[in-house]
Amino acid sequence: MIVAPKFRGFICTTSHPAGCEYNVRQQVEYVKQQKKIPGAKKVLVIGASTGYGLSSRIAAAFGCGAATIGLFFERPASGSKTASAGWYNSAAFEKLAKEEGLYAKSINGDAFSNEIKQQTIDLIKKDLGKVDLVIYSIASPRRTHPVTGEVFNSVLKPIGAPCTVKTVDFHSKQVSETTIEPAVEEEIRQTVAVMGGEDWAMWMNALKEADVLEQGAVTIAYTYVGPDMTHAIYRKGTIGRAKDDLEATAGKITENLNSIGGNAYVSINKAVVTQASAAIPVISIYISVLFKVMKEMNIHEGTIEQMYRMLSDRVYSGNLKLDGKGRICMDDWEMRPEVQARVAKYWAEANNENITEISDVEEYRKEFFRLFGFEFDGVDYGQDVDVDVKIASIQ
Numbered sequence: 001m002i003v004a005p006k007f008r009g010f011i012c013t014t015s016h017p018a019g020c021e022y023n024v025r026q027q028v029e030y031v032k033q034q035k036k037i038p039g040a041k042k043v044l045v046i047g048a049s050t051g052y053g054l055s056s057r058i059a060a061a062f063g064c065g066a067a068t069i070g071l072f073f074e075r076p077a078s079g080s081k082t083a084s085a086g087w088y089n090s091a092a093f094e095k096l097a098k099e100e101g102l103y104a105k106s107i108n109g110d111a112f113s114n115e116i117k118q119q120t121i122d123l124i125k126k127d128l129g130k131v132d133l134v135i136y137s138i139a140s141p142r143r144t145h146p147v148t149g150e151v152f153n154s155v156l157k158p159i160g161a162p163c164t165v166k167t168v169d170f171h172s173k174q175v176s177e178t179t180i181e182p183a184v185e186e187e188i189r190q191t192v193a194v195m196g197g198e199d200w201a202m203w204m205n206a207l208k209e210a211d212v213l214e215q216g217a218v219t220i221a222y223t224y225v226g227p228d229m230t231h232a233i234y235r236k237g238t239i240g241r242a243k244d245d246l247e248a249t250a251g252k253i254t255e256n257l258n259s260i261g262g263n264a265y266v267s268i269n270k271a272v273v274t275q276a277s278a279a280i281p282v283i284s285i286y287i288s289v290l291f292k293v294m295k296e297m298n299i300h301e302g303t304i305e306q307m308y309r310m311l312s313d314r315v316y317s318g319n320l321k322l323d324g325k326g327r328i329c330m331d332d333w334e335m336r337p338e339v340q341a342r343v344a345k346y347w348a349e350a351n352n353e354n355i356t357e358i359s360d361v362e363e364y365r366k367e368f369f370r371l372f373g374f375e376f377d378g379v380d381y382g383q384d385v386d387v388d389v390k391i392a393s394i395q
Helices: 017-032 051-064 085-099 114-128 186-197 197-211 238-256 283-296 301-317 337-348 362-371
Strands: 043-044 067-072 103-110 131-136 141-146 152-153 163-168 174-180 212-221 263-268
Touching: 017 051, 017 085, 043 051, 043 114, 051 067, 051 131, 051 141, 051 163, 051 186, 051 197, 051 301, 067 085, 067 186, 085 103, 103 131, 103 301, 114 197, 114 283, 131 197, 141 186, 152 186, 152 301, 174 283, 186 238, 238 263, 263 301, 283 337, 283 362
Parallel strands: 043 067, 043 131, 067 103, 131 212, 212 263
Antiparallel strands: 141 152, 163 174
8 A cells, every 4th residue: 555644732642663673774884884893792671673773773783783673652553544653664674683693572562560570571581691781662542550559640741830932833834832730749659650760670670670781780761851941841840859769769779789780770861752752832933043053063872872872981991971960971962062052043033934944844854754754765655565565583
């Protein structure tokens, strides 16, 4: 069938198998052109099918030559309905890894559940013995607690007072302001339960108890801080409260891994277009302006450039260059004072008349659709494609 993009707001309901494979292949080719990383050899990526998680798996496999197990919760194709982009991404990854002679297996299921944790442990024991790097990159709006059964739902809200922010509709390129009412305490609690550090800690405890972590194993989870102009709705809002919990959890995990010489870190990554970030009103206009500024300064990075740099220049370089809170700072280029000064200037000036001049909102729109395999120049979208793509290790 011929697959075209169908979308509702920040959700695309179709994805293109050839486009997703093209995206994965481009990332793989980027890593293969860089120097090899003397790092991880057996890697577990929890949340491996899109965004930073997918790029982490690609960087580890094709940069370090690592065997990888990828965990995700994605939808296969059904009849004329396409699979989710993450499904196609993962199928493409396994295909390219096999071509390179790299071990790659995947598990599709709810990472928050005890059953999937056990299934993952069993696979590690069977095929790899132990892992030396665990990437935790889950972005889910909902979580069912594996012990109590309570269902938590996250919200995107400020804390304490209403927040009025400038935003841009990247489909229509219309600039507007929107006001978001503050979260109540129960909404904060549930958001922390979904996006905080509890599940990460549960994973690391389960892996340690099962004795599937190598001596000196490292685990990394991802966060975002951003500039003052986004803080009201992000870092000082419900998501920020969850990220504070995630960062605090890193220290607790490191203590738990002390007996095997392991360490847990949080990496502050650069703002990029992801399915999660597309849902945050203030982020669309910020990223559109940021892209323009960083491209003009020739320091723009996507997810794969970030994750390759994180592994090569930080984690396995002998110098993590941690900040005062013990975090890996991959947002260092984004947060340069000269970058933020120009972004703030364009931000203040943004309106319907000049938005395409002072920002890269068109590139933001393309990046959004590329998440689902569309808008790649190297793909013929007029061709019939088979949407029923299999992931080799998932029967």
